[in-house]
Amino acid sequence: MNTYQRIVLAARPKGEVQPENFRLESLPLPSCGEGEVLVRNQFLSLDPYMRGRMSDAKSYAAPQPLDETMIGGTVGQVIESRNPRFAVGDTVVGMFGWSEIGLSDGALLRKVDTTHIPASAYLGAVGMPGMTAWYGLNHIMKPKAGETVAVSAASGAVGSVVGQLAKLQGCRVVGIAGGKEKCDYVVNELGFDGCVDYKAGNLRADLKAAAPDGIDAIFENVGGEVFDAALGRTNAFARIALCGMIAGYNGEDIPLKNARLLLTNRLLVQGFIVTEHMELWPQGLKELGQLVAAGKLKFRESVAEGLAAAPDAFIGLLKGRNFGKQLVRLS
Template identity: 65%
Template structure:
């Protein structure tokens, strides 16, 4: 079987952002699709995943991964369908999760590509609640925060793809779950739909006071996606021997890093603060994804998506994500 077209539309990163990302950092191109070699298969991507980590990869600096190359397809997770195959394990019609980036078609020999194992899970969820964000939430909560029944767990960016799963899993562990989100609408969703015990609107301007009211017994575990003022405020209310899982620091991604105001609290409260990259724990993904898939199919794990239409919408959607304009998981629908 051959693909329905011979041209692949792609978005390249053509310049590094100096401050906030702009549409001029990207370029839409069309390239011919080369014939498959033996052992290869071709995927028609249905959804692209947009995630905050992309901003850091666009810089040419020291980090946990190599920078996104210039004049190359913008990196990112994808989910789609095999439309052509010369590979014995990837049949035409198979649904797969991969990292084909910002393009309509991906070609692979199978390395790093995962076949969708549970067709009852919506395809888009393999990039969100059952995919990398969900596994990130599961790992940071269970392996770093290690919640105990009756403790208070705070989650920043609580309505987002990662934070929403953290809070729901914390509730299942018997904890008091407190979210931090931007705006009254997001906070209502976090409490009313996701089932958190409370949610603090950091945009209301009373973060310290409101967080104290929402977590009157102090904070035992914190899952950090934001950094900046949020992390400073949480540090001031951590209980002794509290645990902080550092997942993201989006507050400083588009500008200068924001220093901690009271780093001595890590010492005086004997806190454990650990950053982590979930791709370094691939051996644990099957366990996490089996649980997350079961919870989604049983409608015990809720999630929300913001979906941009068409490949050409990806740059503006990422810019919006970095400014907090999305609600839940940000995706780009290609088909």
């Protein structure tokens, strides 16, 4: 193998992401310099935050540059090393983006053990999505046993972990997801107490039935109508971890009809970016890894085959077509 493929951002989307916003390129294999590590990526993580990076609007992170490898988390195997910290064959997690190959000085690489945890899980339940769930639940929502926790996008990579962690803490957990299949999975496989299918057309009534005693904490991934409905069920002093607003990722305004409840119910609303809390990652990843290894934290993956499939898989992710964590298998 003398060449490898990568996908770059060819043009910024206007509204919904289109396949032509990306370009597949072939490049010569880079040489491994002193102190460097060459990695063949096995899996690429696709995540909603990438849509925000594709825009050049002001945000919490710099926009994805045009004609550069699309940003993204990866897990792969070291195929050449001139760095004493890494050996050929090591499995490593990095941010090599939408690319079959990565070259690194090792600074941002994390060696992981695949004995009891599959490599792909380090991009999901034992990776950034898992940490997002762990941080939002434990440091913002801070639920007590017996309280009711609501989680939107409940079958996704983040929401599924939030709900399971809340159940382990003795909470009543209500998910919100799109479609009967996802709701059945959330209740029957993940152990949530209930799940509301927002596509069924009775969101508010169904949420009232699922959370008859109100909601004490919300993990919000969606925004829009789903968030409004959950706000309408909040108890006084409920805590809200604001993780994502996928309803507005194409630049739409997201109206909030129940905003007055922020005052009348004295709600705590905290937006957060999990990469701003790296000092907590060792603790969180250790706990998540132990739970996955022990079979106490379940996860589901949607896997697209081959780098060329990444754009369509990403567009599907933004439309909710994936089930669980969206990955691309690269090798």
